[in-house]
Amino acid sequence: KNEVEQSPQNLTAQEGEFITINCSYSVGISALHWLQQHPGGGIVSLFMLSSGKKKHGRLIATINIQEKHSSLHITASHPRDSAVYICAVPYSGGGADGLTFGKGTHLIIQP
Amino acid sequence: DTEVTQTPKHLVMGMTNKKSLKCEQHMGHRAMYWYKQKAKKPPELMFVYSYEKLSINESVPSRFSPECPNSSLLNLHLHALQPEDSALYLCASSPGVESNEQYFGPGTRLTVT
Numbered sequence: 001k002n003e004v005e006q007s008p009q010n011l012t013a014q015e016g017e018f019i020t021i022n023c024s025y026s027v028g029i030s031a032l033h034w035l036q037q038h039p040g041g042g043i044v045s046l047f048m049l050s051s052g053k054k055k056h057g058r059l060i061a062t063i064n065i066q067e068k069h070s071s072l073h074i075t076a077s078h079p080r081d082s083a084v085y086i087c088a089v090p091y092s093g094g095g096a097d098g099l100t101f102g103k104g105t106h107l108i109i110q111p
Numbered sequence: 112d113t114e115v116t117q118t119p120k121h122l123v124m125g126m127t128n129k130k131s132l133k134c135e136q137h138m139g140h141r142a143m144y145w146y147k148q149k150a151k152k153p154p155e156l157m158f159v160y161s162y163e164k165l166s167i168n169e170s171v172p173s174r175f176s177p178e179c180p181n182s183s184l185l186n187l188h189l190h191a192l193q194p195e196d197s198a199l200y201l202c203a204s205s206p207g208v209e210s211n212e213q214y215f216g217p218g219t220r221l222t223v224t
Contacts, residue, residue, distance in 0.1 A: 031211060041148070041199050043215040090211055091156055091167065098144050098167060099213060101153035 006102035019074040023087030115216035134185040134202030141207035
């Protein structure tokens with residue numbers, strides 16, 4: 001089973017700041033997932049990436065397969081970005097096998 | 112339709128009750144999942160169904176019994192639960208072996224009294 005480490009666990013920032021959340025994992029993977037969870041429980045998939053970089057709006061995700069490391073960046077952060085951000089990897093190696101999650105980063109953006 | 116629905120949203124049950132959680136998707140996905148999430152913890156994988164066959168059962172107690180009647184529907188039957196089973200139960204689906212991108216339902220918040 002893959003081990004997933006995320007940092008920081010908690011992050012409070014001011015509106016407009018550039019945010020970085022880091023994720024590292026122990027075993028090679030086919031793809032890494034970044035997810036967002038708001039209070040109340042709903043989880044939304046933000047990115048699934050296997051190499052390089054992906055961008056969606058103000059969110060950017062990067063992955064370095066050799067170093068087993070990924071980062072999620074938020075540019076021009078806004079209070080509505082406040083949520084828990086979770087990094088996840090395939091449970092046992094890829095395909096339809098579920099996800100193993102990091103502990104999450106609780107992000108608060110203050111106006 | 113890119114939605115995964117779960118019913119009920121909330122459930123309170125006694126330790127001797129039998130209840131079921133239901134999950135449905137109409138995206139043509141061939142893999143469906145149950146996760147359990149305790150407060151302030153990340154979700155933990157419980158079961159995986161791939162092409163309507165149980166492919167992963169992560170050492171879950173037998174008081175939880177999954178069922179996949181067809182490719183759109185996933186149930187979780189509950190019997191003789193313990194208070195420590197109180198949690199948010201999340202269902203997800205993904206296209207199948209070609210992609211593991213997961214679409215999550217809103218969850219069922221279960222309280223066992």
